[in-house]
Amino acid sequence: MKKNRCSKILEWIGPYADGELSPSRSAMIGEHLKDCLSCRTALERLRQTQELIRQGFAFSTVEEKSDLEALHSRVKHGIRLQEAESKEPWWSGDLGSLLFRWARILVPSAVAAALVAGIFFKVYNPPLSVIKTAGKNECIIDSIEGANSTVLLFKTHDSDMTVIWLSVDIEPYKDASNSWIPYSA
């Protein structure tokens, strides 16, 4: 019977030592401890363990002072750096470097794509008459080819907007005497 009671008390011995129990429960445990050597022993072991842990983390005063001074000045320095960085122009910060990194990829890619498209149209010279009859919500693309230029007509189905793109062939011509004539519009 006493053993059962002791095991219950031992469950609460930590919170009792820490002052975390209600006054009534604390008083009840206090009463039990007066008459129970084994529970008193458990409590004293716990208190010695707590004391040893605190001792284990004890710095010398000199070291604690120097570490805390170092910490304080490092934090102040870090804050000054952060503040200085936040006042720099956006392009010198993370966003700027991110955009710069992307630009290094995107710009050459766009140039390469334009070159490939240019070569494709130059080499294959696809017919630009009616390419497709557009359905609803699609573009109507039409073209008129002349000797020196090509006109493309873009007309959306739902609106009357028309975009005209004049493509000019800048290759020079030869006249009757077989001399090169530069192109003039």
Add this chain to the structure above:
Amino acid sequence: MSEDLEWVRRSQDGDQEAFSELVRKYQKRVYYLAYGMTGNREDALDIAQEAFLKAFRSMKGFQGGGGFYTWIYRITYNQTIDFMRKEWRKKKLEYQDNQDLTEKESPIMAVPSASNPGQDMAQKELNRVIMDAVQSLPEQHRSVILLREIEGLSYDEIAEMLRIRKGTVMSRLHYARQELQKVLMPYIKEGEIREKK
């Protein structure tokens, strides 16, 4: 606590001196928490520094509920856990491989007593045993024991900081103390207990 609120408010307006007061007030406890978790002074300094800088960056978003100290502890704790996950195994191996070196740089220092070097050595050895015992606890139990024994937080404060239930705090604390007691039993003076009838 009201001075905390004032310093927090001024820090949120960008007053670095006010934040500096908060650092001065809590740096010791923040540092000890990081040190207790890592067992290394230099790492603890790095973690504590980063915790305060992070707090300063996030100051505007701090609502004030729960108090600044709970908030800065939580940041420190999370910072420490992140650090340990990245570094702990490596540090541990270095520690084991370079025990002589670590001895010279040991962060665990006894209170100096020039008149009794033998006692200093014994204390230093005991401190090492204690530190190793704490470090050998699982992360969850180590944090609870440090917050209770070193930081002196109440169960409610620990529960709030670690976002666990109070009952979980009690059970983790119970387990951690039992584990530490097993290791520290040779240093517990049974005679003193018997005399305290």
